[in-house]
Amino acid sequence: MSQPQKPQFDTKNMIMAVALSMLIVFGWQYYYAGPAAKKAQEATQTQETVQATIATDGAGQVKDRASLIAATKRVKIDTPDLAGSINLTGALLDDLELPKYHETIDDKSPVVTLLSPSGAPNAYFVEQGFVPKPGSTIKVPDSKTEWQVEGAPTLTTSTPVTLTWDNGEGLKFAREISISDNYLFTVKQTVTNSGTAPVDLIPYGRAQRQDTPQVAGYWVFYEGPLGVQNGGLEEHKYAALKKDPDVPATVPSKGGWLGFTDKYWAAMLIPDQETNYAASYRFVKIPGRDAYQTDFLATAPITVPAGGSATYEDHVYAGAKIVSVINSIFEKFKFAHFDLMIDWGWFAPITKFMFYLVSFVHSIVGNFGVAILVVTLLVKLAVFPLANRSYASMSKMKNLKPQMDAIKEKYPDDKMKQQQETMALYKEAKVNPMAGCLPIFVQIPVFFSLYKVILTTIELRHAPFFGWIHDLSAPDPTTLFNLFGLIPWTPPHALMIGFWPLLMGITMWVQMRLNPTPPDPIQQQMFNWMPVIFTFSLGTFPAGLVIYWAWSNTLSILQQSYIMKKHGTELNLFGNIKDSIPFLKKKPAAT
Incomplete structure (x- = not known):
């Protein structure tokens, strides 16, 4: 049996391959790398x-x-x-x-x-x-x-x-x-x-x-x-x-x-x-x-x-x-x-639209503060159908409170069963517990866009409203803690809670009292304290934004009150207020 022949080393082909490789290297260096390096050197020298x-x-x-x-x-x-x-x-x-x-x-x-x-x-x-x-x-x-x-x-x-x-x-x-x-x-x-x-x-x-x-x-x-x-x-x-x-x-x-x-x-x-x-x-x-x-x-x-x-x-x-x-x-x-x-920020198209809308209304009414109030009303009208459905759903939830209380009494130690029965009750009554969040989600981009408009655009710099608000892009200069200027004392910056932030907090608190009470006690406390937190946090925000929020809350209260009355829901705002304050809350009768 013959042995397989070993491949012979082809010197000629190797020389040609090396020569071709060198030609490629030198050609690349001459026609590309060299001019590129020279151009880079000239740029550095320049x-x-x-x-x-x-x-x-x-x-x-x-x-x-x-x-x-x-x-x-x-x-x-x-x-x-x-x-x-x-x-x-x-x-x-x-x-x-x-x-x-x-x-x-x-x-x-x-x-x-x-x-x-x-x-x-x-x-x-x-x-x-x-x-x-x-x-x-x-x-x-x-x-x-x-x-x-x-x-x-x-x-x-x-x-x-x-x-x-x-x-x-x-x-x-x-x-x-x-x-x-x-x-x-x-x-x-x-x-x-x-x-x-x-x-x-x-x-x-x-x-x-x-x-x-x-x-x-x-x-x-x-x-x-x-x-x-x-x-x-x-x-x-x-x-x-x-x-x-x-x-x-x-x-x-x-x-x-x-x-x-x-x-x-x-x-x-x-x-x-x-x-x-x-x-x-x-x-x-x-x-x-x-x-x-x-x-x-x-x-x-x-x-x-x-x-x-x-x-x-x-x-x-x-x-x-x-x-x-x-x-x-x-x-x-x-x-x-x-x-x-x-x-213009993350919501640039909305921010630009809000700016042009506020500017257009300003060209008619002549006051940027009034323009903000009018634009707020227009925004409310735009989301009116969605808000109506939301408030109708919340009214139904409020009317279900007796049944929800009965579920708690029936299963006092079984939180899972309470949730199951509550969801079944919602389904039977055709109530969406998340419906109340929809208007908020819609208005969040509007809120931040208006915030950008008021804080960033020079057109609202030093723009006055009425009374003591001489600059809508600056915080409300008054404060509750010196009785709005009656006491000759300037409190710390954190305590600069002016009239408009206070009014915003009150309207927010009233609006939340109209909503169904959360079943979880922790959520109840969060809802009770949220207006206070927002009042202090927004106290240093531009007055124009706080005016927008207070006015928006007022319009929501009117709209929500009308819907609740239409669905036969008892407002009983004073009772809700008492229930939200621990020492005024009704105690269960002794058995």
């Missing part, structure tokens, strides 16, 4: 260049805002919505006030300050410009460049201003700044090249805040670095950026915007929407201070031809987050998801 060019200025010593403004040459800003100036040193937008808004409800209080120069307390400014390509020695304007004014000396809605600077090497930079749409700055940067060779320049923009801003602390809306890149929302909290200072959050994108948002105000960089760029959110440590920065850097340069010019245009939004203004800007410029500058 980032380093832009950071050096737009180096964070500001010494550790904090200086007075007014003195910093007075120490520099400036171009005045004067519009119905904005007041301030542009710093000719660096062409920085670093002095901006909002004359239509005051710090408090007192019109004599200071107007809201949005932007302040670098080095001032809570400094906050915006800068735009160009950086050269890595390795280039072209002189470009930076944060210390002294610009000159051409034409109009004041920036208004009808008169733009033009700033110029000549680098002395054949490049002249001109920056035309105009204001439209209330708070929108349009910045048109033109570079003229009188030299003999083309020049590549990379556009950038940055918004910086020095010192950690104090956020309101509400979980219901976001404050901090914010943007939209690639159609998605970017939120980077101050604490998160500070925790990892060496790794900025960088997102490549085309279109969108980025900057900082506060509860009512925002300053946003809006790059050219057709330009690819890298958006960065970063923490910056400067001598003696913390700083936070959002910036964008174009990924491709613009070329200024020899003997020609090139233009780059972008925008800055700096001002109040007014819904109608933001919507009109979106309609005009189509900035991606520009409405997300306002945090």
Whole structure:
């Protein structure tokens, strides 16, 4: 029997395989990996260049805002919505006030300050410009460049201003700044090249805040670095950026915007929407201070031809987050998801609907508090059929109380049997014990949406109601514990239970007395204490929300009382009250 032949080693094939593999490796390195690495290296060098060019200025010593403004040459800003100036040193937008808004409800209080120069307390400014390509020695304007004014000396809605600077090497930079749409700055940067060779320049923009801003602390809306890149929302909290200072959050994108948002105000960089760029959110440590920065850097340069010019245009939004203004800007410029500058929350469609409904009613009645009352009534009418079925079911349950008491007496020690017999009784009477929860579940999104509207939208900021309610977005300023101002004493914050929270608690308590008494004693105690807990917890909520809840409870009491009377259910509210208070509760007669 012949032995099987061993396979022979084919040297020729092995050499060809090794050569082919090397060809593939070197080809991939030459045509893909090499260019990719070079591109990444250039991007890194560009980032380093832009950071050096737009180096964070500001010494550790904090200086007075007014003195910093007075120490520099400036171009005045004067519009119905904005007041301030542009710093000719660096062409920085670093002095901006909002004359239509005051710090408090007192019109004599200071107007809201949005932007302040670098080095001032809570400094906050915006800068735009160009950086050269890595390795280039072209002189470009930076944060210390002294610009000159051409034409109009004041920036208004009808008169733009033009700033110029000549680098002395054949490049002249001109920056035309105009204001439209209330708070929108349009910045048109033109570079003229009188030299003999083309020049590549990379556009950038940055918004910086020095010192950690104090956020309101509400979980219901976001404050901090914010943007939209690639159609998605970017939120980077101050604490998160500070925790990892060496790794900025960088997102490549085309279109969108980025900057900082506060509860009512925002300053946003809006790059050219057709330009690819890298958006960065970063923490910056400067001598003696913390700083936070959002910036964008174009990924491709613009070329200024020899003997020609090139233009780059972008925008800055700096001002109040007014819904109608933001919507009109979106309609005009189509900035991606520009409405997300306002945090509409989890129930965004409902929240927007509630805002527009409240605003529409306000345009008719002229008072946001009255508008909230009217909208509450409209919501009640919308859920009227569902609420009627719910209250009818609860009335039937209330009428079954004698039979339920009999079941307890029949099976005093058998909880399981009590539940079985009770459910059988419900089934026989065609009663749904969960029906009473349906109107509550329906109104929870409405409640939170209205909460967002009152707390977040600037339209309700300092909006008055009647009497002592001068700001629907602030808590009721009165308190039960100083007899609503009769006693000259300011109680602790936890005891600030004003008239409207107290009225809300009373109406909630009355409404719960109309509902069937829970069979479980623990549930009974929970129901008895719930109005008290809600009164204290909502005492610090915006007055507009508490007014909504108190009015909603009142409408529910009227509706539920009517349904109960229609089904022959005895109201006997006073008896229910006595039964809910331990020392007034009727004791069983002695046998």
